[in-house]
Amino acid sequence: QKEVEQDPGPLSVPEGAIVSLNCTYSNSAFQYFMWYRQYSRKGPELLMYTYSSGNKEDGRFTAQVDKSSKYISLFIRDSQPSDSATYLCAMSEGGSQGNLIFGKGTKLSVKP
Amino acid sequence: SAVISQKPSRDICQRGTSLTIQCQVDSQVTMMFWYRQQPGQSLTLIATANQGSEATYESGFVIDKFPISRPNLTFSTLTVSNMSPEDSSIYLCSALQPGKNIQYFGAGTRLSVL
Numbered sequence: 001q002k003e004v005e006q007d008p009g010p011l012s013v014p015e016g017a018i019v020s021l022n023c024t025y026s027n028s029a030f031q032y033f034m035w036y037r038q039y040s041r042k043g044p045e046l047l048m049y050t051y052s053s054g055n056k057e058d059g060r061f062t063a064q065v066d067k068s069s070k071y072i073s074l075f076i077r078d079s080q081p082s083d084s085a086t087y088l089c090a091m092s093e094g095g096s097q098g099n100l101i102f103g104k105g106t107k108l109s110v111k112p
Numbered sequence: 113s114a115v116i117s118q119k120p121s122r123d124i125c126q127r128g129t130s131l132t133i134q135c136q137v138d139s140q141v142t143m144m145f146w147y148r149q150q151p152g153q154s155l156t157l158i159a160t161a162n163q164g165s166e167a168t169y170e171s172g173f174v175i176d177k178f179p180i181s182r183p184n185l186t187f188s189t190l191t192v193s194n195m196s197p198e199d200s201s202i203y204l205c206s207a208l209q210p211g212k213n214i215q216y217f218g219a220g221t222r223l224s225v226l
Contacts, residue, residue, distance in 0.1 A: 004154070008152065032213045034214070036217075041219075041220075041222075042219055042220070043116075043118075043204055043217035043218050043219040043220050044155070044204075044217045045217070046113070046214060046215075046216065049214055088155070090155075092213060094213060099157070099160075100155075100157075100215060101154075102154040102155040103154060104152065104153060104154045105154075
């Protein structure tokens with residue numbers, strides 16, 4: 001079993017839809033959870049960063065962490081064509097080492 | 113957040129040659145990382161590069177194949193040596209933001225080996 005599982009999609013939704021992206025993990029020591037967005041031919045850019053369990057909201061984006069279920073989610077409200085990208089979840093045990101474990105990424109397409 | 117410049121952005125190389133990828137950060141950082149991103153696969157950490165010490169390589173990656181330099185707190189290079197078509201991939205560098213467990217990435221180098 002891989003440490004981080006993420007459905008690669010592709011996922012296609014109409015503009016304005018609510019998008020739900022998810023990852024599961026097996027390592028209960030993970031404490032830091034991140035979502036990166038990667039546009040085609042670009043490097044990953046940090047979208048959301050959460051420590052431990054709970055929710056975090058930033059504009060149209062909400063990140064949720066459920067450590068009891070080892071499950072994290074990213075919700076995108078009112079999705080826009082500019083949200084079309086690959087979304088990568090990443091997580092680490094913490095400390096200062098920054099050793100991130102990534103999911104494979106979910107490719108999202110938002111159709112106008 | 114740190115701004116990371118990576119070059120070249122892409123290259124096409126012949127089998128058996130070597131390519132050095134450069135990574136420049138606009139601020140001083142302690143830890144830099146090198147990743148490989150293959151189609152349909154997770155970002156895979158190649159090595160961690162700390163200034164003033166030898167790079168730490170992950171399982172499956174060796175210094176002879178991927179030598180790394182870290183001459184100062186804002187710069188690192190990764191060399192892909194004696195390339196084969198299997199080395200065709202995207203190579204990414206990242207830097208760890210001081211005081212936080214957050215990595216910022218460069219745009220990547222797209223390498224094709226013929």
